[in-house]
Amino acid sequence: SAVISQKPSRDICQRGTSLTIQCQVDSQVTMMFWYRQQPGQSLTLIATANQGSEATYESGFVIDKFPISRPNLTFSTLTVSNMSPEDSSIYLCSVEGRRTGELFFGEGSRLTVL
Amino acid sequence: KNQVEQSPQSLIILEGKNCTLQCNYTVSPFSNLRWYKQDTGRGPVSLTIMTFSENTKSNGRYTATLDADTKQSSLHITASQLSDSASYICVVRGGYNFNKFYFGSGTKLNVKP
Numbered sequence: 331s332a333v334i335s336q337k338p339s340r341d342i343c344q345r346g347t348s349l350t351i352q353c354q355v356d357s358q359v360t361m362m363f364w365y366r367q368q369p370g371q372s373l374t375l376i377a378t379a380n381q382g383s384e385a386t387y388e389s390g391f392v393i394d395k396f397p398i399s400r401p402n403l404t405f406s407t408l409t410v411s412n413m414s415p416e417d418s419s420i421y422l423c424s425v426e427g428r429r430t431g432e433l434f435f436g437e438g439s440r441l442t443v444l
Numbered sequence: 445k446n447q448v449e450q451s452p453q454s455l456i457i458l459e460g461k462n463c464t465l466q467c468n469y470t471v472s473p474f475s476n477l478r479w480y481k482q483d484t485g486r487g488p489v490s491l492t493i494m495t496f497s498e499n500t501k502s503n504g505r506y507t508a509t510l511d512a513d514t515k516q517s518s519l520h521i522t523a524s525q526l527s528d529s530a531s532y533i534c535v536v537r538g539g540y541n542f543n544k545f546y547f548g549s550g551t552k553l554n555v556k557p
Binding site for chain 1: 476478480485486488489490493533535537545547548549550
């Protein structure tokens with residue numbers, strides 16, 4: 331299994347500002363993902379964070395809005411830029427277990443934009 | 445189009461009762477299917493995994509079934525407890541390169557005393 335620490339766990343932000351969410355894993359992992367979960371909905375993949383190269387974004391998500399860093403195999407950050415109330419959501423970091431292929435999730439970062 | 449659909453969207457049951465949640469998928473090719481439990485304010489946690497050759501798998505009071513021919517799965521919860529109140533998400537792995545995860549919209553279960 332993998333233990334994932336995310337911070338902040340929650341934040342309230344002003345419109346137009348940016349927030350960086352950190353994700354730390356207790357072991358080296360190849361695949362690391364960032365998901366968004368809007369209120370009452372399931373998870374939507376934002377991007378795959380690639381170590382040493384640019385993240386791979388899903389349709390509807392762009393690097394300018396959601397820049398991602400992945401400096402090593404245990405850490406990644408997601409920035410939500412120029413926030414609007416529509417960005418209010420839970421953002422989840424996830425990794426794929428090397429042995430089982432299972433997805434492990436962090437506790438999520440609940441973001442509220444006023 | 446690769447999709448995962450869950451039903452019902454929400455469910456209220458009394459403590460001690462059984463319930464069954466459904467998951468239908470069109471993901472192809474198929475690798476595996478997992479049921480996750482997500483407590484309010486927490487990240488999802490895997491309950492069970494079903495591969496192509498498996499029909500039934502149990503994890504305590506949770507029993508998952510898979511019919512790969514009809515592309516249907518169910519999660520049966522026996523003798524429900526208040527702590528079972530959560531969202532249950534069906535996740536299918538597959539698609540091109542068997543490398544993509546497809547998420548259902550979840551079933552929100554509320555167990556009442």
